[in-house]
Amino acid sequence: MASVSVSFPKYMSHIPTRHAGHLAELCIVPRNLSLMKQGSVRELRIVRSSNQTEPLIDCTNKPSDIPLLSCSEATERLKQNREKHKGKQQFLAMYSSIYGGTVTDAAAMAIPMDDHMVHRGHGVFDTAATMNGYLYELEQHFDRIIRSASMAKIVLPFDRETIRRILLQTVSASKCIKGSLRYWISAGPGDFQLSPSGCNQPALYAIVIEDQSLFDSKGIKVVTSSIPIKPPQFATTKSVNYPPNVLSKMEAEEKGAYAAIWLDEDGFVAEGPNMNVAFVTKEKELLMPNFDKILSGCTAKRFLTLAEGLMTAGKLHGIRVDNVSVEEGKRADEMMLIGSGILVRPVVQ
Incomplete structure (x- = not known):
């Protein structure tokens, strides 16, 4: 490998010579360092120790295989990709x-x-x-x-x-x-x-x-999420920041479940990755976690309104939005997930 001369920029001139040598070993390359020689790219290596190097750029004289596309060509490729997937x-x-x-x-x-x-x-x-x-x-x-x-x-x-x-x-x-x-x-x-x-x-x-997917009312399995729940300030905002939600859903799938349910910092049942949770107790009371620390689900609120009709019909004896302990949830006769993407799905495990 050809040696590369590293000159330090002016703002590093105050660094003592003994330290500058260590910086050179770490390959701190200034912006004006040219790696081009006769149309080819030299091989650049990071020095990990006195006798170990790791290539960053392969030495090659071949032209790049990444095409430079026009706007119309890029659009056409987008269309092809859409058709393919x-x-x-x-x-x-x-x-x-x-x-x-x-x-x-x-x-x-x-x-x-x-x-x-x-x-x-x-x-x-x-x-x-x-x-x-x-x-x-x-x-x-x-x-x-x-x-x-x-x-x-x-x-x-x-x-x-x-x-x-x-x-x-x-x-x-x-x-x-x-x-x-x-x-x-x-x-x-x-x-x-x-x-x-x-x-x-x-x-x-x-x-x-x-x-065009059909409504699915088949019973599903849920697990408890190990992914930390969002703090209330962010959980109650419907933002595009969804890594916790995605990781929670992936965790459930890895365990053969449909969704992973979050518990809040006090250990109460909170919500799923993109759905609310509800229970029907043995006393025929509809029970749903408070919305003060979780997203206020529009479908869940509509669900609560429709449930009033079940009370009138005598199928429910009460509706309560409150803290729900894990033990209380497990004792319930029914558990379900509620959301705009799933409507209502019964939890059976």
Whole structure:
């Protein structure tokens, strides 16, 4: 390997010579170091000890095999990729405030990489079901995303009525009969800094998803999640920051279960990764955990309203939203998961 001369920048001139030698061994390379020689890339190695090296860049004179694509070529590849990986969900229409309009080609449904929601997770979202061509309980979901945006210190890109009109028109353009509308409000694009101060303006995105999967009422197994639950400030905000939720769901799948249920810091039953939990006690009382430390589920609240009819019919003797201990949950006659993606699923194990 050819030797590489390392010269230290001026801001490091105060470092004593004896330490500078150690820095050179660690291969701290200044920005102006050139590794190019006669059109090829030299092999660069990190010195781990006096006699061990690890290659970073392979020595090669071959031209790069990564093509430089035009915009039209990239779009065509996106289309091909969409066709190749079609699933049960189809994306029928997307609105983007960056575009200032709606697109129906899935290949054009994109979000800028420098959007603060993409690289910092600084965004909120919500979902409303589409049933028979109508949006179900849009206002309740809409209230929640506005509340979440306020908690995330994200300014609304438009006034409430304008956002509502955009969402309705996007669903109309999709011609979706059965599916869902998912929409995001982000701090917007601008740069890759931590603070959103460099973002030009907040952004609104909305996508209509057609879902042809059938409703499944089969009983499921749940386990207790070992993944730490989000602190209440973040658990009650419907943000795009979902690593705990994803890891919790993966943990359940690894154990042959449908979902992993979180306990709060006091050991009470909290919620699932993207659904609420409810029980029916032996005394025929509907029992649901408090919403003060978990996400306030729109489907769960609708569930509580419908349950009042079961009380009138004599099938329930009471409804209680309270702390639920693990022991109380295990003693219950019934347990179920509730959410917009699953509606109601009975837990049998």
